[in-house]
Amino acid sequence: MMHQMLADFLSRSGDGYGIFNADDRLVFSNPALAEIFAIEPERLHGMSFEQIIRCCHQQQQGLKIETTDLDHWLLYASQRRRSVPFRIFEADTVDGNWYLMSEQCNSEGAILLHAKDITEQKRLQLALLQTEQRLKNQANTDELTGIANRRFFMHQAEKILKHQDRIGAKCSLLMLDIDHFKGLNDHYGHLAGDRALQFICEQIRLQLREYDLFARYGGEEFVIVLADIPAREAVSVAERIQQQLATHVLHYRQAPIRLQVSIGIAEHEPEQSLNVLLQRADQALYQAKAAGKNCCVVARASTL
Structure with missing residues (x-):
């Protein structure tokens, strides 16, 4: 039985x-x-x-x-x-x-x-992992452009600078600002402004390495960290970005829109904080704007 x-x-x-x-x-x-x-x-x-x-x-x-x-x-x-x-x-x-x-x-x-x-x-485990990854991406990514957001940039940039200090390597930071962006918004509307931000990011990505840290810093301002690249080489990267934009035009509702960026460049100095590096790049960006826009300026060595 x-x-x-x-x-x-x-x-x-x-x-x-x-x-x-x-x-x-x-x-x-x-x-x-x-x-x-x-x-x-x-x-x-x-x-x-x-x-x-x-x-x-x-x-x-x-x-x-x-x-x-x-x-x-x-x-x-x-x-x-x-x-x-x-x-x-x-x-x-x-x-x-x-x-x-x-x-x-x-x-x-x-x-x-x-x-x-x-x-x-x-299946439930996979769905949970996918949800966690999606939430993580949302927390670290700028929703409009798809690149890193400011919060993620600050966290990752700190790690990059510490690593560069540890191995004694050069590192540069680029701060970019779209020229005449307010006028573009006023003339074409905010949807055109959004598309311009997306287009700028698409074009810039083509001139960067896969592992370069590229983020939207705020509004029409962007930042890039180039590990293992001193300022003199970062100038070449900045010029390639400007040339990329010069040869590629955004077409919005059949209207051609030419986009330009001003760029400030600062080379990381040993043990220098990220905030100081950002301030130096921002000052160089201000000088590029004052010099007529659509150009790049390298910050002087820090006196701090």
């Missing part, structure tokens, strides 16, 4: 159950395990672990075996199996389901395999 109850339970269970003998051949499996392996129950019975894995890999069904060297994968798996009396791991299938697997090994080398469907938990 008890044996029949157990047999009925295993047959109806949504969990997969199987027993591999000491020779690693499957001597028992319930229907759920056969579905996980995507192998017919009558064919599955008596197959070795290696045969099962090779079948899944070759047919691209059942367990997902992501490897270009199946023999090496099997060697690694054989080293893990029976290495401890009990182990737990996760596995996914080609059809997108996830399972929490457990292997319990007895003193004779037989393994009891249990597979629990955790697909829904994995």
Whole structure:
């Protein structure tokens, strides 16, 4: 009676159950395990672990075996199996389901395999991670332009400056301001102003390295930290940005809008704070504006 109850339970269970003998051949499996392996129950019975894995890999069904060297994968798996009396791991299938697997090994080398469907938990976990990442991006990103916001810039720039000090490397900060931006807003409207901010960022990004810190500092003002680049080389970057804008025109409602930026450049000095560096770049930017705009000025060395 008890044996029949157990047999009925295993047959109806949504969990997969199987027993591999000491020779690693499957001597028992319930229907759920056969579905996980995507192998017919009558064919599955008596197959070795290696045969099962090779079948899944070759047919691209059942367990997902992501490897270009199946023999090496099997060697690694054989080293893990029976290495401890009990182990737990996760596995996914080609059809997108996830399972929490457990292997319990007895003193004779037989393994009891249990597979629990955790697909829904994995989906919820993934959704949570995606939500956390989205919230993190929203906290660190300027909503309009998609680049870093001021808060994130201040945090990251501090870390960059400390690293540059530690390794004794040069570093420059560029502060950029769009020329005649108020007039653009007044003439074309604030939607055109928003598009201009986006366009400026798109063009500037083309002249920066992937890891350069680029942020909207406020309004129509932007900042860039160029690690490992002294001021004399930062001038070349600034000029490339201005040339990029000179040769690419924003078209807004069929009206061509030419955009220009004034740029202040300050080279980071050893142990100098970020606030002082920003003040020096801002002063250089003011001088660029006073000099007629659409130009760049390098700040003098600090006397502090």
